[in-house]
Amino acid sequence: MQFKAVIPAAGEGRRLKPHTHTTPKILLQVAGKPIIGHIMDRLLPARPDEVIVVVGAQGDQVKHYLTSEYRCPFRFLQQTDPRGLGDAVYRAKESFSGEPVLVLLGDTIVDLDMSRMVGRGNLIGVKEVADPRRFGVVELRDGYVSRFVEKPDRPQSNLAIVGVYFFRESGHLFDALGRLIAQGRTTKGEFQLTDALQLMVNDGTKIRTRTIKQWLDCGTREAMLETNRYLLTKEGHYKSRAGTVIIPPVFIHDRARIQSSIIGPNASIGADADIQSSIIWDSIVNQRVVVRHTLLEGSILGENSVVRDSPRRLNLGGFSELEMG
Secondary structure: OOOEEEEEEOOOOHHHOOHHHOOOHHHOEEOOEEHHHHHHHHHHHHOOOEEEEEEOOOHHHHHHHHHHHOOOOEEEEEOOOOOOHHHHHHOOHHHOOOOOEEEEOOOEEEOOOHHHOOOOOOEEEEEEOOOHHHOEEEEEEOOEEEEEEEOOOOOOOOEEEEEEEEEOOHHHHHHHHHHHHHOOOOEOOEOOHHHHHHHHHHOOOOOEEEEOOOEEEOOOHHHHHHHHHHHHHHHOEOOOOOOOEEOOOEEEOOOOEEEOOEEOOOEEEOOOOEEEOOEEEOEEEOOOOEEEOOEEEOOEEOOOOEEEOOOOOOEEOOOOEEEOO
């Protein structure tokens, strides 16, 4: 089925600083690959006609990665003044002439082959959660969405919105977003996609839900480490190194240099990392990181950072250096 995909990816990533000072949020790595790479791997089996990526101030990095790694028609749109998810999606309006649209959030990995979302009527991905107050939720009536509520104080549903949406007629979505923006209707100071979807429901658009089993958030350091753990069980990779103990699941890039160390479980080691005499588990070590005589747990080390004789837990952005002793 012919369709286009929209990936809003201009978010500043405030909760992931210092990493997002130098790297766009969607290029942060989990299980040996940028977040956007995991999203693309699940999108491409559905064969989109075009992938429209809405980028922010560091958009050139995103463009370089995607066009280098994937053979797919891309279009990159700029959102340097983010005004919410609804505004980001609306930036793609001129790229459409009524064909179906698949929207995938750039900071969330939905572990699903997207061909299972496309062409099956209007669909929104949901997952049952224990505390719906933290999420946008949907309420159902007769099998269809009747109401969208953003972070309800008294939730009437435990079906959280997980960040994947498919609409057979993109015009309905962009018309609703256009009305929202023209009227200046914001929630918490931003144009919310859920508010536009509620307008569509009020207009009579029928939207069903699809239950998503694995919804992998990458919005905080703790969430990234949890996502890393899950993906390593499915997408781990390593080759043995003499003098080093490796405890799966792990991802160790073939170009990583490791000597006299213990790596894993749940560790991701990037390209050209240089690790000596260290123990690293439940951590993400990005490319070109140097680690010496270090014990690391629950840590994220940005690319080109250097750590020597460090304490046990770190959250270092790119090009940082820490030396103890």
